Amino acid sequence: xxxxxxxADLELGVVPTHICFVGGLVxxxxxxxxxxxxxxxxxxxELDHLKRTAPVDITAAQVxxxxxxxxxxTQDLFGGIQDLGIRPHxxxxxxxxxxxxxxxxxxxxxxxxxxxTAAQKLGVAHVSSTSIEExxxxxxxxxxxxxxxxxxxxxxxxxxxxxREADALNGCIRAWHIEFLRGVEFQTFTDVGKxxxxxxxxxxxxxxxxxxxxxxxxHCGDSGLSMEENARIIEEIAAAxxxxxxxxxxxxxxxxxxxxxxxxGNLLTVCAGTGKLETVFVELFHHQDPALxxxxxxxxxxxxxxxxxxxxxxxVCDGLADVARRINNLVARGILPAG
Numbered sequence: 001x002x003x004x005x006x007x008a009d010l011e012l013g014v015v016p017t018h019i020c021f022v023g024g025l026v027x028x029x030x031x032x033x034x035x036x037x038x039x040x041x042x043x044x045x046e047l048d049h050l051k052r053t054a055p056v057d058i059t060a061a062q063v064x065x066x067x068x069x070x071x072x073x074t075q076d077l078f079g080g081i082q083d084l085g086i087r088p089h090x091x092x093x094x095x096x097x098x099x100x101x102x103x104x105x106x107x108x109x110x111x112x113x114x115x116x117t118a119a120q121k122l123g124v125a126h127v128s129s130t131s132i133e134e135x136x137x138x139x140x141x142x143x144x145x146x147x148x149x150x151x152x153x154x155x156x157x158x159x160x161x162x163x164r165e166a167d168a169l170n171g172c173i174r175a176w177h178i179e180f181l182r183g184v185e186f187q188t189f190t191d192v193g194k195x196x197x198x199x200x201x202x203x204x205x206x207x208x209x210x211x212x213x214x215x216x217x218x219h220c221g222d223s224g225l226s227m228e229e230n231a232r233i234i235e236e237i238a239a240a241x242x243x244x245x246x247x248x249x250x251x252x253x254x255x256x257x258x259x260x261x262x263x264x265g266n267l268l269t270v271c272a273g274t275g276k277l278e279t280v281f282v283e284l285f286h287h288q289d290p291a292l293x294x295x296x297x298x299x300x301x302x303x304x305x306x307x308x309x310x311x312x313x314x315x316v317c318d319g320l321a322d323v324a325r326r327i328n329n330l331v332a333r334g335i336l337p338a339g
Contacts, residue, residue, distance in 0.1 A: 004056040004324045007331040009339030011087065012324060013060030015247070015283040018312040019046050021291035025063070031070045033077060041073070044080035046313065051084055054317045056324040062089040062128065062281050065118060067111050078122045089279075090119050092129040099131055099158055100143070100151040100188070109162050116166035119173055126245070126279070128177035128214055131159070132198055133186045136294050140187040151188060155198045160205045169210060177245050179214040182222035184298045191223035193233045199242050209241035215271060216283075221251030221263035231270040238274030245279045246271045248323045252299070254285040255306030257319045268326055272336045280327065282319040286312060 006012055019025065024042050027033050034042045043063055051058050061081050065074065081088040092115030097104035112131060119127045132155050134140065143151050163169060163176070180186065180195035189195055192213060199211040220230045237243045246268060250260035257264055271277045285292065287305050296303035307315050330336040 002055065004321060004328070006056055006324055007328045007338055008336045010277065010327060010336075011060040011279040012056060012320070012327070013058050013062065013086065013089075013279070013281050014047070014050060014316055014320070015062045015091075015281050016043050016046050018284040018286050018316055019043065020286045020289040022289060026291065027066050027069045027073070031068045031073070033069060033073045041076055041080060043077065044084070047081060047086060048084055049313060050316060051086065053313065055321045058086055058320070060087045060089060060279060060281070062091055064091040064093045065115055066093045067095075067114055074118060074122070078124070088122075088124060089126045089128065090115065090122075090124045092116070092119075092127055092131065094129065094131050098134045098137070100133060100154050102154055105154070105158050105161075109158055109165065112159070112162035113166045116162060116168045116173065120166070120168070120171040123172050125172055125174045126177065127173055127175075128179055128245070130179045130181055132178060132180065132189045132195065135181070135185055137187070143188045148188065152197050152201065156201045156205060159198070159202050159211065163206065163210065169206065169208065175212050175244065176210060177212045177214040179216060180219055180223075182219045183224070184295065190219075191225050192220055192230055192237070193225070196233060196237050196242065199237075200240065203240075203242065212242050212244055213237050214245050214247065215243060215267065216247035216249055217260060217263040217267045218247065218249040218251045218254055218283075220267055221260065227263070227266050230267060234267070234270050235274055238271075238276040241276065243271070243274070244276050245281070246277060247281050247283050248319065249283040250306075252301045253287075253304050253306050254283075254302060255287060255304065256284070256308065256315050257282070257322055259304075259306050264323070265326060268323070269330060269335060272327075272330045277336075280323060282316060282323055284312060284316055284319060
């Protein structure tokens with residue numbers, strides 16, 4: 001494949017979820033991350049492979065950080081990514097607590113503070129999380145009215161508390177990116193406007209735009225808001241310095257970007273036009289990942305094999321090529337400045 005030189009001053013990278021959470025990214029009961037027969041972390045090995053085979057330079061990678069992972073494996077993960085010449089971003093993973101429930105505030109806050117503390121020790125500048133609602137919570141229902149307002153307030157209280165307890169404003173972390181998820185995965189914070197209500201108020205309390213909304217094309221496409229509605233809200237968020245990161249990921253299937261029905265291209269152009277876009281990640285999920293079995297049962301469209309005869313690594317490389325071409329043509333059209 002012809003090499004592509006990125007013409008904009010953006011970070012372009014991957015979220016290596018395509019190697020599967022189970023067997024690829026999730027630690028075992030001893031807190032050890034999956035490794036190959038050569039002893040190398042599978043996530044680092046895959047990023048090395050992608051860097052060598054992708055048609056465009058990979059400059060960033062967003063990887064999950066689970067509570068309880070051994071310090072050595074954490075060092076090997078983030079140090080290994082840096083050794084590849086790639087900037088690591090951290091996804092802070094939480095489990096076992098409801099961020100919207102005051103009774104769980106201490107439990108969830110402890111996990112978030114642990115992630116923020118680890119990020120500062122590792123020199124990570126950008127962290128993210130889906131920590132505004134429990135993932136795939138059985139029996140969860142959509143909160144509206146006063147209940148929704150209470151959930152927003154509790155999330156603001158929780159997340160600003162974590163920032164203060166970790167002293168995150170005085171370290172290396174530049175921004176904390178909050179990601180909303182689509183219905184089925186979440187029930188309440190399922191669109192960009194609802195996530196913005198938390199981020200906007202949290203930033204008001206902190207007095208600085210430390211929190212940002214992570215704009216994921218897949219979740220925007222599955223949110224029920226139109227492209228025009230998403231665009232309007234993204235522009236509002238960007239005007240308040242509440243956005244800088246974009247996930248190029250296909251709605252529903254979460255597979256090859258050819259299945260996204262235009263959402264990646266449309267929203268990437270919107271994000272570029274705000275002048276606030278800094279980082280773009282290509283994100284595909286493996287259609288047979290055991291960790292996502294519940295999601296496949298809830299929505300069988302998620303389990304479709306979209307590789308069309310390719311390996312997942314090859315599908316990710318195709319996604320990187322597609323996104324890089326889009327970015328370069330946004331430069332050519334004057335929507336993005338040349339780097």
